[in-house]
Amino acid sequence: MTDEPEAVVLCGGFGAARFLGGLLGALDDPSRLIVVVNTGDDVVFHGLRICPDLDSALYALAGRFDEERGWGPAGDSFSVSAALGRYGPEWFNVGDEDLALHLRRTELLDGGATLTEATGILAGAWGIRPSLLPVSDDPIATVIRTEVGDLTLQDYLVARRAEPPVHGVDYVGATEAGAAPGVAEAIARAEVVVVAPSNPVISIGPMLAVPEVHGALAARSGPTVAVSPVVLATAPRTGPEIQRYRARERLMAGIGLAHRPAAVAEAYASFIDAFVVDRRDTEEARELARRGLPVLKADTLAPPGPPRRELAVQVLDFARAGLAPRPPDGRAVRPWPDRRGGAPADPDGPRSTGTTG
Numbered sequence: 001m002t003d004e005p006e007a008v009v010l011c012g013g014f015g016a017a018r019f020l021g022g023l024l025g026a027l028d029d030p031s032r033l034i035v036v037v038n039t040g041d042d043v044v045f046h047g048l049r050i051c052p053d054l055d056s057a058l059y060a061l062a063g064r065f066d067e068e069r070g071w072g073p074a075g076d077s078f079s080v081s082a083a084l085g086r087y088g089p090e091w092f093n094v095g096d097e098d099l100a101l102h103l104r105r106t107e108l109l110d111g112g113a114t115l116t117e118a119t120g121i122l123a124g125a126w127g128i129r130p131s132l133l134p135v136s137d138d139p140i141a142t143v144i145r146t147e148v149g150d151l152t153l154q155d156y157l158v159a160r161r162a163e164p165p166v167h168g169v170d171y172v173g174a175t176e177a178g179a180a181p182g183v184a185e186a187i188a189r190a191e192v193v194v195v196a197p198s199n200p201v202i203s204i205g206p207m208l209a210v211p212e213v214h215g216a217l218a219a220r221s222g223p224t225v226a227v228s229p230v231v232l233a234t235a236p237r238t239g240p241e242i243q244r245y246r247a248r249e250r251l252m253a254g255i256g257l258a259h260r261p262a263a264v265a266e267a268y269a270s271f272i273d274a275f276v277v278d279r280r281d282t283e284e285a286r287e288l289a290r291r292g293l294p295v296l297k298a299d300t301l302a303p304p305g306p307p308r309r310e311l312a313v314q315v316l317d318f319a320r321a322g323l324a325p326r327p328p329d330g331r332a333v334r335p336w337p338d339r340r341g342g343a344p345a346d347p348d349g350p351r352s353t354g355t356t357g
């Protein structure tokens with residue numbers, strides 16, 4: 001038994017919530033999992049501090065995430081939201097049970113707790129065993145620069161349904177923000193770090209824009225593996241799936257990234273050792289392998305239950321294959337090529353994920 005984290009997962013909302021469900025079942029000791037979550041899309045609504053990505057991770061770890069809707073706890077009702085509609089249009093729909101979480105968080109923050117402390121108390125109330133950490137206690141706001149002006153993320157994504165063409169993305173406050181207590185240490189010490197299949201622009205980008213976070217990732221000696229959120233071979237089907245797909249396509253285009261797994265891998269080139277693509281995206285896997293990146297093909301769209309647990313097992317096993325073995329002469333040997341600390345593999349390739357401001 002060791003205190004070292006077995007795994008750190010960098011998470012956004014929906015894609016990460018799906019992945020976390022499988023991961024919980026794949027770990028022997030869930031208390032050795034540290035879940036680090038984006039806060040760039042946090043919003044104050046009716047005076048309440050809402051942290052959509054932290055909440056998705058919390059509900060996923062509690063086994064309550066509403067996967068069909070894509071946010072909030074499954075089985076929630078919307079009576080308060082409907083009642084509020086009497087006093088003016090409600091563009092953001094907060095469920096009744098979800099409301100309790102935002103009320104309690106706001107109360108804790110108003111009472112002087114940091115976001116890290118408040119999140120620990122809320123996760124504890126749900127009996128969650130992994131550590132759930134915001135990426136930072138300092139304010140970070142993802143701002144989308146569009147044809148109709150600068151928009152906060154929720155304004156762009158929800159109120160405007162990700163329709164305006166995107167010119168760029170700013171992570172306001174990220175450069176000045178510190179990593180939350182425990183985040184940089186966890187990244188440094190974890191056996192494996194997994195970047196969840198989350199939107200690279202609005203979920204992972206804001207976290208990478210925090211200098212301590214990117215620094216800790218780039219300096220890690222253990223393996224870091226990212227799972228592609230983009231699957232080319234399967235078309236999105238449901239309304240929310242189509243909406244997420246289109247939003248990701250527009251946001252990636254807005255910062256000069258093609259909407260394909262290889263472009264996500266390029267954006268992460270300064271800190272990942274290996275990449276996971278969907279098993280159906282064989283051409284992308286071949287292309288990445290040609291560039292010298294170790295690639296795992298897996299069912300990244302696995303449904304809940306044993307298939308999703310199997311995906312997490314495969315990702316963890318793949319990442320562990322990158323743990324440096326201890327040869328008899330004690331020399332450090334990296335089984336994977338050392339890709340860190342340098343420029344992206346292709347200097348003419350896509351730009352990094354967004355700009356900071």
Ligand code: FO1
Nearest residue numbers: 013014041051052055071091092093094158
């Ligand atoms: N997404 C929507 O598309 N419409 C909503 O009304 C909405 C409400 C909402 C309330 C609480 C919460 O935690 C998330 C909510 N989301 C809603 C999801 C959220 O806007 C985004 O999906 C994430 O910010 C992106 O990760």
